[in-house]
Amino acid sequence: MKMRSAALSNAVAGSTGTSCSLSFFPPRMHQCNTISCRPRFLPKILALSTNDIKVGTNIEVDGAPWRVMEFLHVKPGKGAAFVRTKLRNYVFGNTVDKTFRAGASVDLANIVKETKQYTYKDGAQFVFMDMSTYDESRLSETEIGDKKKWLKEGMECNVLSWNGRIIDVEFPITVKYKVTEAEAGVKGDTVQGGSKLVTLETGAVVNVPLFVNLGDEILVDTRTGTYTSRA
Structure with missing residues (x-):
């Protein structure tokens, strides 16, 4: 009986220490905050220096994805250097002017681009299909906006997603x-x-x-x- 109690104590101690044991607690009860036990599926946020910003760079600002449309590195005679940019919001489509301190760190937006074919319109939704998996993605008229006037059945497009949400569609030039x-x-x-x-x-x-x-x-x-x- 003492041996069993000792084994139990060791297991509990191990679960709260730095070498977390996943074999004692069921997955739903396991609560460990050590780095080795954090979920592996969490997205990794990458960053770059504002000095490396270019036209077409996708960045995340204030929790939203933006595309760099224009940029200019400015080094005034007095004061610190800075980068002046024009950004377009992927979600709402608006553009803003934003200035960054030169050399500051900015997060890259984790945008996934997939080639899909526009197949048909289903009511108020535009249906895009992955021709290898036949998975469908749908965009409403509000989401696709004025771009709908260029959509042609059978056209291959690049469908852009951010955090699992479709945010834009790129057509052939x-x-x-x-x-x-x-x-x-x-x-x-x-x-x-x-x-x-x-x-x-x-x-x-x-x-x-x-x-x-x-x-x-x-x-x-x-x-x-x-x-x-x-x-």
């Missing part, structure tokens, strides 16, 4: 679209510099040269919404 509405061509359509508005199959309205007609297929830069050429 150049996409081919069919013109579904356009003014009829008139004499002088080949004159350089002339332009007109046409409607594409997705509902987007684009400014194109006068020679583009109904039924033509054109290439559009989805980043700017500008006409590139006829396909």
Whole structure:
């Protein structure tokens, strides 16, 4: 009986010491704060110096993910150097100007990018599918915003997630679209510099040269919404 009590005491002592034993307590009862016993699935937050910030860097500020759109390193004649940036919020889409002290540490946003195919619209939701696993991701009209006018069935997109939440969709830079509405061509359509508005199959309205007609297929830069050429 004494031997059993001693074994029990040793087990309890081990559970509160630095060499935590997981074999005594059931997983739900085990409460150990030692580093060796912390959950391994917690995300690791990486950081970088503000001196290393570049356009396209994803950072986390005030608990939200931001993308660096512009940056400028400034070294005034007097005072400390700093980095002036323009950031875009992935969640809300707004942009802000923010200044960081040069050399300060900033957290990198853990953003996961996955290639998925836009398959169809289900009511007010846009459905994207992983073509290898067939897992679906859905975005509402509010979440996708104005980008919906460039969505075309079968298009492969980059779906960006942060902390398990989809925050953005990146389209191919150049996409081919069919013109579904356009003014009829008139004499002088080949004159350089002339332009007109046409409607594409997705509902987007684009400014194109006068020679583009109904039924033509054109290439559009989805980043700017500008006409590139006829396909």
